[in-house]
Amino acid sequence: MQGCAKDSTGPETLPQTLATVQAAVDMVTTGQIKIVGSCAGSVPINCPGGTLASPAYINLTRTADSVAFVVAADRYDFSATMSAVSAAGIPLTLPLVGECTLNINTAPGTAPTITLTGSVTFASQTLNGPIDRLDFSNLNLTGFDAADASITGTVACQSASISINYYIDQLVGMFQQNASLCAVPGPALLGPCPATVAASARRP
Numbered sequence: 001m002q003g004c005a006k007d008s009t010g011p012e013t014l015p016q017t018l019a020t021v022q023a024a025v026d027m028v029t030t031g032q033i034k035i036v037g038s039c040a041g042s043v044p045i046n047c048p049g050g051t052l053a054s055p056a057y058i059n060l061t062r063t064a065d066s067v068a069f070v071v072a073a074d075r076y077d078f079s080a081t082m083s084a085v086s087a088a089g090i091p092l093t094l095p096l097v098g099e100c101t102l103n104i105n106t107a108p109g110t111a112p113t114i115t116l117t118g119s120v121t122f123a124s125q126t127l128n129g130p131i132d133r134l135d136f137s138n139l140n141l142t143g144f145d146a147a148d149a150s151i152t153g154t155v156a157c158q159s160a161s162i163s164i165n166y167y168i169d170q171l172v173g174m175f176q177q178n179a180s181l182c183a184v185p186g187p188a189l190l191g192p193c194p195a196t197v198a199a200s201a202r203r204p
Helices: 018-029 154-159 163-178
Strands: 031-036 056-070 075-086 091-095 098-104 114-124 133-142 149-152 180-183 191-192
Touching: 018 056, 018 075, 018 114, 018 133, 018 180, 018 191, 031 163, 098 154, 133 149, 133 163, 149 154
Parallel strands: none
Antiparallel strands: 031 056, 056 075, 075 114, 091 098, 098 149, 114 133, 133 180, 180 191
């Protein structure tokens, strides 16, 4: 086996290489990423009329990225700079206002991009099992400002003001949905992990 290649007969131990980590970072920071949403909290998102809707999507266009192994910490650190645009309006329910629509577009902001940083470590899906999982941690998002989000709908919606931290939390939560990626059967290297896996940290 070379690089990230794997056979198609079933899951196998992941190569503990920078190329494997790069493949995981690519999955999280390119293409589309979904916002499942929530009907809980003071500002329900993607929950029109109190019912959770189909996932909303954010289109990501990455412009720069880096991955480096941190020897002393036995982990990989990454940085990815990208533009983000919502594929369609995202339902947002505001207190005392009602149903509104959230739109994300990083182009109008101070910078046209946002930057996600974090760490990646190898782990196992089963206790003391083979290394077949990658875990993301310490995710941090910078570069998002108030101009990158707009709320449309009624006059009250357009006049509403939401803390910038709310938007950042939603975006970080979006990336955290892929906090772990696992080896999968078939030609693909990585995919979503099973719903329940026993945590086992990387072993020497």
